[in-house]
Amino acid sequence: MTYDTHTKVQPITSGDALPEDHAPVLASSQVMSGAEILLRSLEAEGVKIIFGHPGGAVIKVYDEMHRINPSFQHILVRHEQGGTHAAEGYAKATGNVGTVLVTSGPGATNTVTGIADAYMDSIPIVVFTGQVPTALIGNDAFQECDAIGITRSITKHSYLVRDVKDLARTVKEAYHIARTGRPGPVLVDLPKDVLLAEAPFQYPKTVNMRGYAMADPVRPEKLERAARLIAESKRPLFYVGGGAISRDAPQHLTELARHSNIPVTTTLHGLGAFPEEDPLSLRMLGMHGTWWANQAVQHCDLLIAVGARFDDRVTGKLDSWAPHAKVIHIEIDQSCISKNIFADCAILGDVQNVLERLRPLVKPKDTTEWLQEIEAWRQECPLQYGHDGKLHAQGVIEQLRNKSGGDAVVITDVGQHQMWSAQYFRFLYPRTHITSGGLGTMGFGMPAAMGAAFGMREKGLSRPVICISGDGGFVMNAQEMSVAAAHKLPLKIAVINNRFLGMVRQWQELFHMERYSHTDLSDTNPDFVKLAEAHHCVGLKATTPEEAKSVIDQAWEVHDKPVLMEFCVEKEEMVFPMVPAGAATGDMITDRMTPNSFV
Amino acid sequence: MSETLILTPQQIIRKKAAGEPIEPDENEMVHSHTIVVLVENSIGAFIRVVNMFSARGFNIDSVTVGVTEDPTISRMNIVTVGNGRIISQVLRQLSRLVDTIEVIDLTDTDFVEREICLLKVAYTADTRSEILDVNDIFRGKVVDITPKTMMFELRGPSPKIDAFIQMMASHKILEVARSGRVAMQRDS
Numbered sequence: 001m002t003y004d005t006h007t008k009v010q011p012i013t014s015g016d017a018l019p020e021d022h023a024p025v026l027a028s029s030q031v032m033s034g035a036e037i038l039l040r041s042l043e044a045e046g047v048k049i050i051f052g053h054p055g056g057a058v059i060k061v062y063d064e065m066h067r068i069n070p071s072f073q074h075i076l077v078r079h080e081q082g083g084t085h086a087a088e089g090y091a092k093a094t095g096n097v098g099t100v101l102v103t104s105g106p107g108a109t110n111t112v113t114g115i116a117d118a119y120m121d122s123i124p125i126v127v128f129t130g131q132v133p134t135a136l137i138g139n140d141a142f143q144e145c146d147a148i149g150i151t152r153s154i155t156k157h158s159y160l161v162r163d164v165k166d167l168a169r170t171v172k173e174a175y176h177i178a179r180t181g182r183p184g185p186v187l188v189d190l191p192k193d194v195l196l197a198e199a200p201f202q203y204p205k206t207v208n209m210r211g212y213a214m215a216d217p218v219r220p221e222k223l224e225r226a227a228r229l230i231a232e233s234k235r236p237l238f239y240v241g242g243g244a245i246s247r248d249a250p251q252h253l254t255e256l257a258r259h260s261n262i263p264v265t266t267t268l269h270g271l272g273a274f275p276e277e278d279p280l281s282l283r284m285l286g287m288h289g290t291w292w293a294n295q296a297v298q299h300c301d302l303l304i305a306v307g308a309r310f311d312d313r314v315t316g317k318l319d320s321w322a323p324h325a326k327v328i329h330i331e332i333d334q335s336c337i338s339k340n341i342f343a344d345c346a347i348l349g350d351v352q353n354v355l356e357r358l359r360p361l362v363k364p365k366d367t368t369e370w371l372q373e374i375e376a377w378r379q380e381c382p383l384q385y386g387h388d389g390k391l392h393a394q395g396v397i398e399q400l401r402n403k404s405g406g407d408a409v410v411i412t413d414v415g416q417h418q419m420w421s422a423q424y425f426r427f428l429y430p431r432t433h434i435t436s437g438g439l440g441t442m443g444f445g446m447p448a449a450m451g452a453a454f455g456m457r458e459k460g461l462s463r464p465v466i467c468i469s470g471d472g473g474f475v476m477n478a479q480e481m482s483v484a485a486a487h488k489l490p491l492k493i494a495v496i497n498n499r500f501l502g503m504v505r506q507w508q509e510l511f512h513m514e515r516y517s518h519t520d521l522s523d524t525n526p527d528f529v530k531l532a533e534a535h536h537c538v539g540l541k542a543t544t545p546e547e548a549k550s551v552i553d554q555a556w557e558v559h560d561k562p563v564l565m566e567f568c569v570e571k572e573e574m575v576f577p578m579v580p581a582g583a584a585t586g587d588m589i590t591d592r593m594t595p596n597s598f599v
Numbered sequence: 600m601s602e603t604l605i606l607t608p609q610q611i612i613r614k615k616a617a618g619e620p621i622e623p624d625e626n627e628m629v630h631s632h633t634i635v636v637l638v639e640n641s642i643g644a645f646i647r648v649v650n651m652f653s654a655r656g657f658n659i660d661s662v663t664v665g666v667t668e669d670p671t672i673s674r675m676n677i678v679t680v681g682n683g684r685i686i687s688q689v690l691r692q693l694s695r696l697v698d699t700i701e702v703i704d705l706t707d708t709d710f711v712e713r714e715i716c717l718l719k720v721a722y723t724a725d726t727r728s729e730i731l732d733v734n735d736i737f738r739g740k741v742v743d744i745t746p747k748t749m750m751f752e753l754r755g756p757s758p759k760i761d762a763f764i765q766m767m768a769s770h771k772i773l774e775v776a777r778s779g780r781v782a783m784q785r786d787s
Binding site for chain 2: 148149152153156157158160177209210211212319320323324333334335337338339
């Protein structure tokens with residue numbers, strides 16, 4: 001066994017040809033530095049934008065960037081964590097792979113949260129980290145850290161490039177791994193001497209990784225079995241996750257659901273996969289999902305899971321979840337199948353392809369009775385909040401929804417505002433809802449929104465980009481505001497300020513006898529308007545519903561810089577309905593009056 | 600590996616609801632599994648496999664690694680324990696790693712499993728012949744001898760090594776080195 005993270009020498013022979021390669025073709029085998037090879041490889045990969053921060057180990061890359069002026073844009077972020085979240089936001093909004101370039105040591109460690117976030121939410125990003133020269137690795141050199149080791153369990157794959165001759169192939173493989181199958185983050189560690197060394201450059205056309213096989217084509221019998229289960233079911237339900245969006249399957253899903261009259265509930269990441277104004281939409285399920293969606297899960301006899309992984313925030317207590325349902329699980333990642341919930345019919349494959357092939361096998365169903373039952377649940381416990389003339393977070397989100405007509409990209413941070421956004425925004429289109437679901441990273445929203453805004457600009461879309469954040473999470477990466485301002489991004493930032501770490505406060509109220517330990521932020525919150533102005537953004541503030549409306553109207557008139565709208569909302573608002581962590585989905589708390597029996 | 604034998608709590612509930620019998624041990628039976636993993640021959644690939652076990656909370660009883668007839672491929676032999684559901688997760692998680700080329704669960708096949716053990720024991724004139732007798736019974740080899748100590752080499756299935764060490768335990772064992780298990784399927 002050789003002590004090398006990446007020694008496999010493979011002929012570049014076959015593999016799946018990818019639909020890109022639009023890059024300027026260089027004279028083949030031109031000799032250049034590793035740093036330039038990296039940049040040329042990114043060009044060849046069709047990269048349009050990278051988020052980065054320079055430092056000693058990658059200074060050569062920045063030098064070459066200055067010299068050759070590559071075809072992609074480099075965005076200088078103000079913190080590497082912001083860079084990774086920006087790459088995530090960009091990737092989610094566009095469907096492209098996000099790219100991050102940082103230096104060694106602290107540059108690499110600062111990306112860790114973003115990488116973990118991308119891993120949990122299956123977001124394709126490639127992170128290039130500088131590394132000390134190969135001769136110094138392991139010597140506790142200045143700004144050295146074992147980036148590969150630190151990120152091993154939060155990356156889909158990682159590479160340490162020890163020979164400049166492997167660099168172009170490694171970049172090719174990294175992008176291939178990040179975007180195919182279940183997408184995820186890939187880290188490429190680049191020792192300084194490799195970036196300085198010279199080699200002939202030729203970007204490979206294909207990849208050949210014997211250990212990285214794509215799923216076999218789905219056998220027709222499997223699809224027929226699924227179609228049979230659908231035909232036999234009386235109360236079928238689609239349960240749709242982020243996998244449907246990342247594989248661009250929402251249209252196929254929508255067609256199949258409407259064709260078969262099967263209602264659809266989505267996870268947090270599935271929002272936008274199915275228009276929430278469609279009568280068949282039950283909106284979101286799970287811990288803060290709608291009462292009717294969760295009731296439908298508990299009563300359905302067939303659950304068709306599409307690109308979803310039965311997360312604990314969806315299922316709650318596993319052994320009482322969907323007790324009557326047979327499960328069809330359409331999924332690209334084999335490790336998700338029967339991990340939490342047994343799949344009676346597991347279909348391992350590309351979601352889009354499976355739905356497309358399933359459609360002709362499924363006959364329209366009469367689900368009128370089932371839909372009526374669901375409608376009764378919808379009437380029984382609608383989403384609601386106080387209309388008492390005070391400013392409520394939910395009201396702010398509804399106002400933002402009304403202003404944009406739903407045609408906006410909404411990026412949220414993590415906490416109460418995130419759940420209210422999911423509940424009240426009513427998403428219509430895929431890739432218009434971006435959030436940190438799996439890892440629940442506070443501080444995700446602002447930089448991710450910036451990344452998404454760059455993505456919209458790249459695609460030439462005028463869809464407004466709205467960042468909805470809380471006063472707790474926003475401060476964690478507020479520094480990226482000035483980057484957004486420098487690039488004249490017309491971001492709409494809504495800071496839902498309740499002077500609390502609201503979601504923690506909610507748990508403290510419900511489950512910890514109202515002991516509000518260290519969740520009150522009134523003393524440490526900045527002046528958000530001044531904070532925005534200090535970052536060359538517009539700062540606005542509202543404390544009543546009327547002011548909120550006027551602030552939103554003003555914000556929509558600004559087109560050349562970000563606008564931060566601070567909404568001072570009611571302090572003690574809670575997110576309902578709620579399934580307490582680990583409780584059975586049937587045991588939802590629907591309002592403050594529900595007996596506090598979960599302590 | 601048959602999926603239908605693996606029950607989740609949710610499936611048990613469903614079976615109960617339908618009045619179907621549930622074998623009491625169907626879900627909970629914990630078995631030792633011998634898994635062969637062919638990986639890229641690099642330290643990174645090896646660590647990724649081992650790391651996956653620790654990151655996901657799976658057990659490893661024994662792990663060995665060595666290069667195969669193809670110098671770019673290493674063969675890992677992993678012995679792990681778990682019920683059917685956990686083992687199927689282990690196999691899936693192993694398969695999805697980029698560096699794993701093939702994952703084979705040998706447990707339900709006809710396979711040969713061997714381990715090698717070096718054992719050093721102190722002896723006196725009184726115990727010498729008894730120790731050598733035990734060694735003869737187990738068909739071990741004496742690979743080193745000094746006036747006070749002997750070193751034995753023993754090969755065989757792991758239970759045989761266990762038994763050998765147990766027999767030697769009544770004497771003064773100074774050191775034991777076990778290789779961990781290697782395994783290969785027989786051709787039928």
